[in-house]
Amino acid sequence: MEEIWGILDGAGSVGSAFSTEAVLMSLLLAFVLGQTMAWVYYFTHSGLSYSKSFVQSLILITILVAMIMGIIGNNIITAFGLMGALAIIRFRNVVKDTKDIVFIFSSLIIGMATGTQNYDIAIMGTIFFSAVTLYMYFTDFGKHQPHNGFLRFSLAGHMGAKHPVPSVLKRFCGNFTLISAQDSGFGNPVVEYAYQLMIKNAKKNEKMLAELQDIEGVENISLTMQEQLLEV
16 A cells, blocks of 8 residues: 555656556546545535536546646647637536536546646545535535525415414414515405515425415415525
């Protein structure tokens, strides 16, 4: 093991030859580390924007960047040529989650490290990055208001002071705010209500919706959680 690590540690020294064995080692390590990043992303992903092609792209980006760094080597002319070629490419996919951008950036860096034969940096960086990502996933780091929701429903007429809807919301929500109460118009007595909710326990959402549905006049109930709103 010490001999293997010694080879990896010495491979990134200045002036290292890009032999066939070195290039193959770079590509294989880029594949392994890229797949590690893809599995960490797959395991820690949350929300509705999951894409199989994006996960696969994390691996392919790492390999391609390793290839590019091997092509460039110490040739500044080749580097500028590749920059010009890449500038022609137009990426039109919108990245909705900032975490996706972080993973793309990490794949680029790992590919650069493996492509320049800095194997020790690539391996330790991947392990450390993965460990921090998993730590934030399991500790739910940064979570502030976990169950924000958006509730919409229609009611036959305006809601009175003693209407049962607010009492139901008080039992299931820590806080709720009426955003809008809009008449349907054209002589229709139906009023469209919209509430912003701070739900206490998301596991009881179905029970809350069932009790709202049992209230006379309440129809077309729609509840959207904050995670779903961020995907729209």
